[in-house]
Amino acid sequence: MADVITATGPTTQRVQDSYMQMVRRKRMYGGIMMALFVALMVSGFMLADSRNAGGFWSGIGNIFQFPSEVLAEAGEKIALLPGLMVKFLPSLIETINIAAASTLLGALAAIVLSLLSTRGLALWPALIPVFRRLMDMMRAIPEIVIALVLIFIMGAGPVPAMIAIAIHTAGALGKLFSEVNENASLKPVEGLQSVGARWSQRMVLGVVPQVAPNYLSYGLLRFEINIRASAILGFVGSGGIGYDLKNAFSWGQGRYDEVAAIFLLLFGTIVFFDQLSGHYRNKLVGRV
């Protein structure tokens, strides 16, 4: 009996020791990772600060200066604000139209691309990797690159922005759609095939009805993102409300009432479509 106790004593001790050692090692790794991360953040911040025109610490005090100037001027001319909002309404509609048209075009292209790059559904199974890489490329090119090049060729206007956003949308939605397609049941497709349906008929009648709610939900989310993108592209020079914002902003003092009106319009639009798409997405995903 005494033998047994003396035998287990050291064993538990050993187990405990090695456990504690593991815990210590894990903590040490965690600590090192943490220190590394903090060092990266701090040095990155200091580097960014040194390469910025104005420093962080000198600028942080002025952070409310511009908003308060805008608010003060808007406050003085508060009676003009509704009129200005009406004035900028056509530009806002153009921005929304760019987003909507590019989402539609991109989604239509994404449906075709995703069907062509899903195993089991693809028309040419050997070309699946080609279409996947194509979608990767479309996703990787930032909208601004395509927009700026197209502005050079086509001149400023809504069309370059629409094409640029549509290309990116096709890549981004194509990837999501093909993930949805993989979960679609193949039975309707096989049924349609047995009665001699062409590939396009099998896809439109066999697959799309199964996945349409998910498509729609992702499409709505993308529409939300594209409204923001179309406003930003406008600022870079492609029409819509972003372009008006840039003009009013670079004019400076005296036109801050216009800046305020555009800020309000943009904010309201984004929140509105955010809520709308959130509501419908909940409904759609709830039904699936």
Next chain:
Amino acid sequence: MAMLDATMPREAAALALFRRKRLIAMAVPAVILAYFVYIFFAFDIPGLADRARMDNAKILVADSYSYKTHVTRDNRNGGISIAIEGEAKGAYAPGAAPDWVQLNGEDAAVITLPRDHRVEIAGDVTRVTVPGYGVIVLQPTARGVDMDLPTPDVPDWINAAANRVMITTDAGRISMTRARTEVFRYSFGWELFWFTLDSPFHGKSLGDLAGLALSGERVVPERSNIGAMVHDVWNNQMWRHKDVVWAIFETILMAFLGTMGAALIALPLAFMAARNFMALGTVRFALRRLFDFVRGVDGLIWTIILSRAFGPGPLTGALAILITDTGGFGKMFSEALENVDEKQIEGVQSTGAKPLQRYRFGVIPQIMPILASQVLYYLESNTRSATVIGAITGGGIGLLLTQAIITQKDWEEVTYYIVLIVLMVMVMDTLSGALRRRLIKGDGSGH
């Protein structure tokens, strides 16, 4: 009979359903088509054909894979200079020339263009030989340019005005004004990509360079050969590799600082906005509205506001990303927190853990994989946003790209930047994807 009665309304209902579905199936494409028709006119697409400048597109495509060398004769003071892309930093030293230009003294040269085209410059007189057509003699005068053609009428590839003659063939372009004669020869490739003309390594083959790198004899006295090569490439004035690498780094830095900073700020706020960690409804409500507000204001407006306070640069871009994404992360994190399993927290609590320890050991391990995966996804997407934000605030590769496009000259540089941007985004995409897969796998194997 009774059975038939029972099926009748059901059949009618089924037919009605069919009709409704058929209507929807017809109506959806019709509505989309109608919208596109509206867009077609609202965006003035018929007018696009007039506005589109296909010659610009041609220049863009041709420039992206070729470069041109200018041979210029100063018609006022005499003298010939040769420069790649006509830029001072691509100029040949006086007396030096590429092998297709034969310099005969200060003021005369024979230029061989492709397909047997020849240009002879001898002082004021320039003779252009076009195979299958003849010799064109050009001479600047006090009033403009004198042209002597072998045929009575002017062919359509010669654009002749009183003070300017332009000859454009597929072999190159020749233009003469009173001030100067210029000959452009197009060549394939990105010239001077590695070494500029003033570098001793220019024009050496890869084998020669490797030999030089291994040999002990120094080409430049103050540096070893490898060091000198790296120095010359790094400080290349034509392609500005140093600035480009810095710009790419700045863009990634903006995305990294912005995303990570937003995650660090959003995490504690998300605890205060989650129902199971914050009893006070008002605090929850206020924070949720704050998240919505910050997200709704959008990156564009934050960028504008911040660039006023901090000036252009990467810090402004990083802060704009940080503020916008704090809203997005706050919303997502608080939703993740509301779905955590209470049992683990109770377990940790039963050992006597204080609130902070409960969060650290009961909650964080549960949500860590979701959090990290979201953060990585945002990091990748923010690399793209940082390119756009850089174009607005003036920092990173976005700025270089817009500058190169606005000058409308160096399309090979634009192509170079586009290739780099796409590579950068794809690398970030692959990295974040690989890390995310590892995280999710790690989650599955238990923790």
